[in-house]
Amino acid sequence: MTRARNRELLALIPVALLLTAGFAAVFAQENAKLGNLSLTYGAYFLAVCLATHIYLRIRLPHADPYLFPLMALLTAFGLVMIYRIDEGLARNQANWFVFGLVLFALTIQFLREYEVLERYRYIIATAGILLLLAPRLPGIGEQVNGAYLGVKLGPISFQPSEFAKLAIVVFLASYLREHREVLIVGARRVLGVTLPPLKHFGPMLVVWGASMLLLVFIRDLGTSLMFFAAFLALLYVATGRFSFVVIGMILFLLGSWFIVATVPHVHERVEIWLHPYAEAESSGYQILQSMFAQADGGLFGKGFGQALIHAPGHPRTIMLPAAETDTIYPLVVNELGLFGACGLIATYLLITARGFKTALLANDGFSKLLATGLTAVFAVQVFVIIGGVTRVIPLTGVTLPFVSYGGSSIVANFVLLALLLLVSNRARREAEEGATSDGRGEPLGAPA
Amino acid sequence: MAYDPLSTALKFGFLAVLFLFLLVIARSAFRDLRRTAAPAPDATGFHVPAGHVEVQRGVDAWLVAERGGGLERDARFDLIGGLSVGRSKDADVQIDDRYASGIHIRLFSREGRHFVEDMNSTNGTVLNGAGLDGEAELVDGDTIQIGDTVFRFEAS
Numbered sequence: 001m002t003r004a005r006n007r008e009l010l011a012l013i014p015v016a017l018l019l020t021a022g023f024a025a026v027f028a029q030e031n032a033k034l035g036n037l038s039l040t041y042g043a044y045f046l047a048v049c050l051a052t053h054i055y056l057r058i059r060l061p062h063a064d065p066y067l068f069p070l071m072a073l074l075t076a077f078g079l080v081m082i083y084r085i086d087e088g089l090a091r092n093q094a095n096w097f098v099f100g101l102v103l104f105a106l107t108i109q110f111l112r113e114y115e116v117l118e119r120y121r122y123i124i125a126t127a128g129i130l131l132l133l134a135p136r137l138p139g140i141g142e143q144v145n146g147a148y149l150g151v152k153l154g155p156i157s158f159q160p161s162e163f164a165k166l167a168i169v170v171f172l173a174s175y176l177r178e179h180r181e182v183l184i185v186g187a188r189r190v191l192g193v194t195l196p197p198l199k200h201f202g203p204m205l206v207v208w209g210a211s212m213l214l215l216v217f218i219r220d221l222g223t224s225l226m227f228f229a230a231f232l233a234l235l236y237v238a239t240g241r242f243s244f245v246v247i248g249m250i251l252f253l254l255g256s257w258f259i260v261a262t263v264p265h266v267h268e269r270v271e272i273w274l275h276p277y278a279e280a281e282s283s284g285y286q287i288l289q290s291m292f293a294q295a296d297g298g299l300f301g302k303g304f305g306q307a308l309i310h311a312p313g314h315p316r317t318i319m320l321p322a323a324e325t326d327t328i329y330p331l332v333v334n335e336l337g338l339f340g341a342c343g344l345i346a347t348y349l350l351i352t353a354r355g356f357k358t359a360l361l362a363n364d365g366f367s368k369l370l371a372t373g374l375t376a377v378f379a380v381q382v383f384v385i386i387g388g389v390t391r392v393i394p395l396t397g398v399t400l401p402f403v404s405y406g407g408s409s410i411v412a413n414f415v416l417l418a419l420l421l422l423v424s425n426r427a428r429r430e431a432e433e434g435a436t437s438d439g440r441g442e443p444l445g446a447p448a
Numbered sequence: 449m450a451y452d453p454l455s456t457a458l459k460f461g462f463l464a465v466l467f468l469f470l471l472v473i474a475r476s477a478f479r480d481l482r483r484t485a486a487p488a489p490d491a492t493g494f495h496v497p498a499g500h501v502e503v504q505r506g507v508d509a510w511l512v513a514e515r516g517g518g519l520e521r522d523a524r525f526d527l528i529g530g531l532s533v534g535r536s537k538d539a540d541v542q543i544d545d546r547y548a549s550g551i552h553i554r555l556f557s558r559e560g561r562h563f564v565e566d567m568n569s570t571n572g573t574v575l576n577g578a579g580l581d582g583e584a585e586l587v588d589g590d591t592i593q594i595g596d597t598v599f600r601f602e603a604s
Contacts, residue, residue, distance in 0.1 A: 014469040018462060025458035066473050073469070181532075181567055182551060303459045336463065343466045350470065353477050 004065040004428070005057045011069035012053060015076055016046035022080030022304060029305030030084075045076065052101050056421070059108050062432065063425040064358060070351045071417055074402035075410075077344060081331055082405050084305050085324050089405055096407040100414035107418035114422050118366055121174040128167030129210070131160035136217050148218040149397050161223050162399070162412035165377050166419070168227055172207075172234050173369035179203065180238035180365075204248065207231050212255045219265045221256065222384040222396025226377060228252050233376035234369055237359070273394035286321045290330040290389045293320055294341075301337030324405035326397060329389050344403075345386070352379045355420055361427035371423045374416050509562050509586075509603040511541065511555060517597030518544030524602075530556040533594065534567070547571045547595025555586070555601075562586045562603060571595060 020042030027038055049072050056063060075097055083090035111117070117124065134140065135148035151160050211228040215221060232248045260270050268283070276284035293307065309331070311317035323331050333341040355375025362368045381398055388395035399409040509527040513519035525531055525541050533541040536550035543552075549569040556563055565583035566573045573580040574593040590601040 011469070011473070014465055018465055018469070021458050021462045021465070025455055025462065028454050028458065066476070070473065073466075178568075181554060300463065301459065303455045304462075305455070336459065339463050339467075343463065343470060346470050346474070350473050350477060357477070 002057070002061060004063070005053070005061060007065040008056065008068060009050075009053055011066060012046070012049045012072060015069055015073045016042050016049065018073065019045045019076035019080065022076065023083065025304035026080060026084045029303070045079075048098060048101065052104070055105055055108075059112075060421055060425040062429040063421040064354050064428070067351065067354050067417060067421060067424070070347055070354070071402055071413075073347055074344075077332065077347075078328070078403035078405070080304070081328055081335075081403070082324050084307075084335075085309060085331075089324055092407070093405055093410070096410045099407070100411040103411055104414040104418045107415050108422060111419070111422060114370070114419065115366060117170050117370075118174040118177075121171050124167045125171035128164040128171065131164040131167065132214060132223075133217060134160045149220055149223070158408040159399070159406065160408070161218070161220075162406075162408040163415075165226065165230070165381075166374075166412060166416060169230060169234075169373035169377050170370065172231055173366060173373045175203070176234055176238040177365040177369055183235075183239050183241075183244075204235070204244070204251075208248070208251050208255065211252070212259060215256060215259050215266065216263060219263065220396050220398075221266060221269060221394055222388065222398040224256070225252075225393075226380045226384055226398065229380040230373055230377040233380075234373045237372045238365075238369060269394045269396070273391065276391070286327065287389070287391060287395050289320055290327045290395075291391060293327070293330040293334040294390070297334040297337040297341075299337050299339060301333070301335045301340055304335055307331055307334040325399060326385070326395065326404075327389055328400055328404050329386055332403075345382075348379065348382045348401075351375075355379075358420060358424040358427060361431055362423055363427060363430055367423045367427060371420060371427075374420050378413070378416060509557065509601070511592075512600045512602055514591070514598040514600050515596075516543075516545060517548075517594075519597070527555055527557055527562060530554060532567075533599075534569075543594065543597050545595040545597045548597065552594050553580075553592070562601070564592060564601075569594070 020038050023038035023041050049068075052068065056068065079090055079093060079097070082093050134151045140151050140153055149159050149161055150157050208228070211224045211231075214227065215224040218224075228248070232245050235248065236242065236245050260266050272279070272283050272287060276287050278284060280288055296302070308319045309323050311319055320327050320331060320334075329341075329344070332344055336343070352375055355371060355378070359368050359371035359375065362371055378401060381401055384393065384396060385398045385400045385404075387393040388398070399406050401409060401413045511525045511527065511531060511533070513521060513523040515521065519541075531541060532539045532551050532554045533543060533548075534550050534552040535543060535545065535548040539551055547570075549567070549571070551567045552569045553573050554565050554567055556565070563583050563585050564573070564575065564580065566580045571594075575584055576590055580592075586601045586603070588601065588603040592599045592601060
C-alpha cells in the first residue's frame with residue numbers, strides 16, 4: 001500500500017516550505033536583505049526528509065503517514081527559532097537532527113521484531129533506572145539549576161532522562177501486558193470504589209516509590225511527574241479501571257506534597273511557582289519574563305526575529321533566560337502570537353492522536369501498551385514544559401520535544417518515533433490484510 | 449526594520465500554511481474518529497465491557513462442569529463479561545483441585561468468538577487432550593481439563 005507513503009511525501013512539502021519561510025523571515029529581519037541562503041537551507045532540509053521518506057517507503061510501507069511530517073514540522077520550528085537565537089547552536093541542532101535520523105533508521109533496521117524488547121525487559125528497566133540516577137554519580141553528574149538532569153562524560157554531556165523514558169515505557173508495557181489480568185481479576189469493590197487486590201498493589205507502590213525517590217534524587221518534579229503519568233496511562237489502558245488512576249494520582253499528590261515540604265530545592269521551585277513576584281529580580285525572573293514574552297506576542301506575534309532576547313543596547317542583560325531550551329515556547333509565542341502557539345500545540349495534539357490511533361489498531365497487548373506508553377510519555381512531556389512556562393505547574397528542566405535545543409532530546413525522540421512507526425506499520429498492515437481477506441471493507445475492524 | 453512589510457507577509461504566510469497543513473491532517477483524524485465510532489465498544493480490545501454488546505446478542509456460550517473440582521455435574525457458567533477459573537476465591541468459578549493455580553485460566557469473548565487463555569498456571573491446561581499454550585479459540589464441544597477437573601465448552 002503506497003497510498004500512505006504518497007500522503008507522507010505530500011505532507012513533507014509544506015513542512016519544507018514553512019522552514020524556508022521561517023528562515024527567510026529571520027534573514028530579512030537580521031540582515032535587512034533576502035539572500036537565497038534560506039532557499040538553500042530549505043532545500044537541505046527537504047533533501048534530508050526525502051531521504052528518510054524513501055527509507056520509510058522501503059522499510060515501513062504501511063506505517064502512519066502523518067507522524068513523520070508532523071515531527072519534521074516540529075524540528076523545522078526548532079531550527080528556525082534556534083537559528084534566530086544563535087547560528088552556531090542551530091548548526092549543532094541540524095547535526096543532531098541528522099544524527100537522530102540515522103539512529104531512527106538504525107532502530108527501524110534492527111528492531112523490526114520489536115517483541116524482542118519484551119525478552120530483555122528487566123535489563124532494559126535496570127538500564128533505565130541507572131540512566132536516571134547517573135546524574136547523581138560523582139564525577140559524571142552535572143547539576144543545572146539545582147536539579148540533577150545532565151551527565152558529562154568527557155566532552156559529551158547529555159540528558160539521560162530522555163533515554164530513560166524509553167526504557168521505562170518499554171518495561172512497563174511488557175510488565176503490564178503480562179500482569180494486567182491479575183490486577184483486574186482480584187479487584188474488589190470497597191465503598192463503591194474498585195480497589196486492586198492488596199497483594200498486586202505491590203507493583204503500583206513500587207512505581208510510586210520509584211518516582212518519589214526520583215524526585216528526591218534528581219530533584220526534578222517534571223521528570224518525576226512525566227514518568228508517573230505515563231505509568232498511570234498504561235495502567236488505565238491495561239486494566240480499564242479508572243479508580244486505579246485516581247488512587248495513583250492521590251498517592252502522587254500526597255507523596256510530592258510531603259517531598260515539597262521536606263526537600264529544600266523542590267520546595268524552592270514550588271515557592272517560585274506560587275509567588276514569582278517575591279523574588280522578581282532573581283529566582284522568579286525566568287518565569288515572569290517568560291509570561292511577559294507570551295503576553296507581548298498578542299494574537300499574531302511580533303514576527304520572526306523580533307523578540308527581545310537581550311535588552312537593546314545591553315547585550316549582557318538577558319531578557320529571556322534559557323531561550324533555546326526551557327523558554328523556547330514563550331519565544332515562539334512572542335514571535336508568532338497566540339495563533340502560532342495554537343499551531344504548535346495542535347501539532348503535538350495531532351501527534352498524540354496518531355499515536356493513540358496506532359494503539360487502537362494494534363492487535364497484540366504489547367504493541368497496544370507500547371504505543372500508548374510512548375505517546376503518553378511524549379504528550380505528558382509537552383504538558384510539563386508548556387505547563388511550566390505558562391505557570392500551570394512549577395517550571396522544570398524538561399525539553400520541548402523536537403523543538404528545544406539539545407542532542408539527547410532530539411535523538412531520544414527520534415527513537416521514540418521509530419518505535420511508534422514500527423508498531424504502526426505492523427498494525428496497519430494486519431488491518432489491511434484483514435480487510436481484504438474477509439472482504440468486509442472495514443479496515444478498522446481489527447481481526448482477532 | 450527596512451523590510452517590515454516583507455517580514456509581516458512572511459509571518460502571516462507562515463501561519464496560513466501552518467494552519468492549512470494542520471487542518472488537512474486533522475480532517476483525516478476526524479474521519480477516523482467517525483469510522484471507529486460504530487465498531488469500537490471497547491477501544492483497547494482488552495476488556496469485555498460490562499455486558500453491553502454481549503447481552504444484546506444473548507447468552508450464547510457456557511462453561512459446563514463435567515467432573516471434579518468440587519463442582520456439581522452440569523453446572524453452567526455463562527461467558528458474559530469473561531470468566532476466570534481457579535482455586536482462588538477471587539476466581540469467578542472456584543474449583544477445589546490441588547493442581548489448579550489461583551487464577552488458572554480465563555475465558556473471554558471477542559467479536560462473537562470465544563477464547564480460552566492459560567494464565568501462566570503452574571501445571572498447565574489441557575484443551576481437547578493437548579496442552580494449551582497461551583490462548584486458543586474455543587468451539588462447541590471442546591473439553592478443558594485443569595488438574596483433575598474437566599469442563600465442557602458449549603456454544604450455540
